[in-house]
Amino acid sequence: MELLHNAVRAYAWGSRTAIAELLGREVPAPHPEAELWMGAHPGDPSRVRRSDGERSLLDLLAEDPEAQLGQRCTERWGSRLPFLLKVLAADEPLSLQAHPSAEQAALGFALEERTGVPIESSVRNYKDPSAKPELICALTEFHALAGFRAPERTVALLRSLEAPDLAPYTELLAAQPDQNGLRALFTTLITLPQPTLDALLPQVLDACVLHVKERGEFDLECRTVLELGEAYPGDAGVLAAMLLNRLVLQPGEAIHLPAGNLHAYLHGTGVEILANSDNVLRCGLTPKHVDVPELMRVLDFTCGDMAVLTGDETQPGVWTYRTPSPEFELSRLEPAVGGETRVDHHGPQILLVTQGEARLSCGGQELTVARGQSVWVPAADPAVVVTADEPTRLFRATSGSD
Structure with a gap:
């Protein structure tokens, strides 16, 4: 169990206050801050804080994937952490977009590799052969378009x-x-x-x-x-x-965006968990490349109201947002003041504090984790016990439980 140092991504649609405030920095930030990344994405991996300095989480996974990720995770995903956890803060609308299924991504990636489309080309659709389902859980009132x-x-x-x-x-x-x-x-x-x-x-x-x-x-x-x-x-x-569908999510409410779901985040701050992939098929609201034939191949025109998830209380003080996505699972923890909440999982975990301050105990090790801080818990570690002396909220990201 170790604290993480995470990258902040600056995009024009981001907020100059939300992430800076969460991290306890000066507000407003000098430029828009859109996403706080927690995980092992090659573009901006988290760094694990140790007494002898910081190390990239990517390097730790490569050195000992089974200890870090667990047997079930490595059997399916190899040495790759299958999920990426984010805090997303939108002051302006994001592009209208959809993501492919695993089969569509594998076929599309292979085709672009065969035809020699450079991986960094502006007209490249598939950066990798992986699906990219998502789930967004509101921290503030969160506005989105999602599903027909x-x-x-x-x-x-x-x-x-x-x-x-x-x-x-x-x-x-x-x-x-x-x-x-x-x-x-x-x-x-x-x-x-x-x-x-x-x-x-x-x-x-x-x-x-x-x-x-x-x-x-x-x-x-x-x-x-x-x-x-x-x-x-x-x-x-x-x-x-x-x-x-035009949606307004209240704090704690979430939507799951499976393959083919057309969506756009409009405004608000949320905790997002998604498969560790860069595959995006854009539809509009962007100056970037729009490949209409490929978009039509990916889109799912299933229609009706979008399901809003509030989480199933899987144990006292723990609500889990159930989805069919095997890459990830997100839970919301609200430990009773003065009580104990025990969390365990067969695979890797990232714990993020979004309110209050949490004390984490794991195998004799103890950490005090402030608002905006996050922790990496390898699969080989024992269960984590969470205690708090004030109202506290955490989010836990893990690999899927299937």
Whole structure:
């Protein structure tokens, strides 16, 4: 059990306050800070703090993978930590995107390798042969678009706007209100010629302004379209976003984003856990490469409400966010003040404190972990006992339990 030193990633959409405040640094930060990475991603691995200095977690895994990761994990993932834990802080919308399944990623990666697309090329879709499912759990109120809305509700939204040039697209879905109709409408919208898009978008935005003024049924959805239209003028992703569920997560609530789920994080701070992969297929709301045929191969047009997870209380003070993703499992720990909470797992663990201060005891070793600090617990270590003298919250990342 050892403290981690983690990298902060600076992207333009990040917050100048959320991560700096979590880490106890000066606020505001000099530039936007988007993500705090905890894990062994080759691009920015955590460093383990030891009495003789710091060592890359990547190096520790390579030297003794079974002790660090455990037998079950190494049998499936080799010496690679299968998950990456993040604190994500968004002040502006991220790109509209989806991630491939393991099979899709393996095929796509192999094809780009055979055809000689450079790994750092701006038109490369697959950086590795791995899936990239995700789960985001809100630390603050967290706004997102995720998954295709039920077609009947989308038809009602589009009709409520009364934009004349939008009507043919609305009726395309109304004539076939199912997954196939969604696919047809989505494909049509994101492949519109730019002149057509430039004529249609202002009508849609004007209709959204009127809808908001009249406090219509789809006020939140229309406000989102207006925000995206201002941030990404002329972008087909603004229209595509109208087909998705608009979600507002409260602290402790989470959504799981499996392969093929189209989504965009809009605003807020959350703890994100994802498979240790860089594979992203973008749809819009970005100046980066959009490969429409490959995106269509990956997208899942299953429609309806997105399930919001609150966690199953698997033991007193521990809530686990169950997903089918084998790469990761996230739990929220809220130990009783003055009591003890015991956590154990067959594989590696990262523990992150997001509120209060925790005392961790493991095999005779003790650490006091402050807010914003995190700890690496190798698979070979015994169970960790968590105690706290004040209201405290931790998140635990582990490999999947299947």
